[in-house]
Amino acid sequence: MDSLDTVSLSILLGAVLVLAGILSSLVALRFGAPLLLVFLLVGMAAGESGPGGLRFDDVRLAYTVGSVALALILFDGGLRTRFSTFRSVLAPSLTLASIGVFLTAALTAPVVVQVLGLTWLEALLVGAVVASTDAAAVFFLLHGRGLRLRPRVAATIEIESGTNDPLAIFLTVLLVELLVMGDRPWTAVLASLVGQGLGGAAFGLLGGRVTVLALNRLALPQGLHAPFVTTAALTVFGLAQSVHASGFLAVYLAGLIVGNRPTRAHNTVIAFLDAATWLAQIAMFVLLGLLAWPERLMSHGLQALAIAATLMFVARPVAVFLCLAPFRFSWRERAFISWVGLRGAVGIFLASIPLLVGLPRAELYFNIGFVVVLVSLLVQGWTLAPAAKLLRIALPRAEPAPRRVELDLPGQLEQELVGYHVGTGNPYLRRKIVPSWAKPVLVVRESRVLSAAEAGAIRPGDHIYLLAPPEKAQALDRFFVEMPPPPAPDPRLLGDFFVGADVQLGALAEIYGLEIAAEDRDVTLADHIAEALGHPPHPGDVVPLGAIALVVSAEAGGRVTRVGLRLAAPDPVPRGRRPRLVRWIARARALARSVLEP
Structure with missing residues (x-):
């Protein structure tokens, strides 16, 4: 009976922890705190060194739950990404997700060597653990504060954060293997990298197509479409991982394929995955919080703070500015993308891998990674919205x-x-x-x-x-x-609603069914208005665009900053105020009808 009581208490404690995590989201929404930080604190408070006193040291369980959660998060990210968005920022995003990850890890390593006295290979492992960004935390904060990013910046951050996790995971696993097995020829390392990438891409593309085909062909009972897609995503992930391909890349690409093909129960799948990823994240964050001991975290607190400062103010900005140099990003956009390098679940998840394989100094890697993530969430997380406003990257x-x-x-x-x-x-x-x-x-x-x-x-x-x-x-x-x-309606100056001047013509074309040439789809409204007017814009200037009209609402420095959209011609003038000629014509028509009608 004691064993049955233990199982019942475990279920009760698990349910209470998840419930606490769900309710804590209300606190996060109220004060703008990153949800990841709240869930981690719930886990730490419930742990052996916290008020809860719950003993938990099962690293394998935490790694398993973390793998499932990350697979679902990446699949959900791919499911919501449109191919049009993906193609428009593919080059800068993939550059950040590949070269940017390597540069971030490499630029962090020298500081790790200096403050911790580790070897270069061990220092690179620390850099790889904290090299990737957390998209869920970033967009939760932006949306929770009522902000929207410029479309190109938002798409770049979205694609980068969805594609840099697989590379960071691969780099961490590779460095762990090198530390466990000793030196390997760089040709073997490169071959392993290419093999995992190609294998993951093949599994993802094939798995996505098979999932779409099965979803549309099989007559599944009502309500089983969403669980089928979720299980199919985990199957793609597991198959790729079992043959040493990149399962995380595979599941992201599978989501991209499924999300951009016509499928049954599309909205049901989206809603179900919302709940599944939410619960998976809560479980993963709470378990990772349970693994952390505050006393151990503070044993290398100063060194971890130095590494976090290097990552936020040196490694990430240098990597972003170098990677985006060939592309048309302003310095403000690059500065904001640098500050958006918010560390999160992936960093702590990767920090648990050395613990899982029993690597020497494994606790040191975990503690450093945990503290760096906490500092990033506290500093960058709470300043993300002010930074967006300061750099004029987001509008209220x-x-x-x-x-x-x-x-x-x-x-x-x-x-x-x-x-x-x-x-x-x-x-x-x-x-x-x-x-x-x-x-x-x-x-x-x-x-x-x-x-x-x-x-x-x-x-x-x-x-x-x-x-x-x-x-x-x-x-x-x-x-x-x-x-x-509006406080002072003026159909000459005001459109029906406003958009940022950096919105692209292609985005408006999709919404309003406009005919826009392919070469003009990436042109912003500000550039289009400047070219159409041929002179510095002034509030009230109107540029026709198919069935709508673009109205200059605000400008700064000779460039449009806000555009009003006039959806149709202004309402008719009241009868008593019609021009005199129009009234004469109306009277003449009425007189003609009275004469001609019997």
């Missing part, structure tokens, strides 16, 4: 995103039903315009379900449902944003 999100309902339609993959509540300040209600690829089909009004034809004109308080391609459904949000009326 002026309006909350509307609540969107998405429903899959069985029997086809090209369309889904997207629903919104219509508020009095929606651009849709104001201008009665939606993209050409969205078709209104249903209206719910006062608990009655009406067809679009039966409903007639849309009214405030209605719920409208439109048919739209799944990959474009999110773009409808901006038409149903609740926008307050």
Whole structure:
């Protein structure tokens, strides 16, 4: 019976820890703290040296849970990445994810040698452990603070953080093997690197295609599509790892393939993976926190702080500026991308690998990696949003995103039903315009379900449902944003809503169904307006763009900084204020009808 009680208590403690992690997210949202930091602190508080007093030293279990969590996180990241985004920043992102990781580890190593007295190979291992960034923490903070990044910067950070983890993991495992097995010829090391990369890419591309084919061909019961995709992702990861290919690269590419192909239950899969990755991250972070001992962490606290400072202020910035030098990034964008090098779960996960294999000084690697991650989360995590504003890389999100309902339609993959509540300040209600690829089909009004034809004109308080391609459904949000009326309405100066001047023409083309030449899709609105006007822009200048018009809202230094979008022609002038000629024509037509009609 004692063993049964032990199992029951273990289940209870595990559930309480996960519940504490979930509830702590409310604290993180309130104060802007990185969730990873909160979960780690929950684990440390529950550990043997904390108030909880729970003894935990199972490194193998922590590594297993961490592997599953990282596989799901990478698959989810690939699932949400659009090929158009991927292609637009492929070169700079992959440069940061490959050369940038090597440079960061190499530039950190000399300081490690000096402050810890390790060999160069051991110092490189410490550098590799802390070389990758944590996308989940970065975007949680930005979205939690109501900020949105410039599109090109956001895409670069997203792709880099999704692709640099596999390389950091490979580099760490390779250095651990060299320390355990002794020196190996560099030709063998290079062959191993290429083999793992090619093998991971092959497994990812093939696994993604097979998952899409099976998902669309198999008649799975309702509700099993999402678990099937999640299990398929872990299968791809496990198969690649079992043959010594890069499972982390494979699972990311598989997610990229699945997310960019028409599939059944796409939104159900996204929602399920949201919950799965959330719980996996909580479990991984809490277990890693349980492994940490505050007393041991502080035994090399000063050395770890020196390494963290080198990483944040020297290694990462130098690597970013060198890697992005061939590309068209401003110094502000490069400075922000440097500061976004937020360390997180991968760093602590990699620091546990020396513990798992029993490497000499394994606890030192773990303690240094843990402290560096904590410092990065505390310093960079809490200053990320102010840095974005200071460098003018992010603009305040002026309006909350509307609540969107998405429903899959069985029997086809090209369309889904997207629903919104219509508020009095929606651009849709104001201008009665939606993209050409969205078709209104249903209206719910006062608990009655009406067809679009039966409903007639849309009214405030209605719920409208439109048919739209799944990959474009999110773009409808901006038409149903609740926008307050401007303090001084002026149709000459104000558009329906505002966007940053660094938005590309291709992004607007996808939303509004505009015809934009392929060579102009990467041109920003600021550059397009400057070329179209031929003179320094002034607020109120209008540049037509297909079915919409671009209105200069703000400029600085002779360059547009904010653009208003005019979705349609201004509302008709009230009857009493129509021009005199228009009133005469209307009267003449009325007189002619009265004479001609019997």
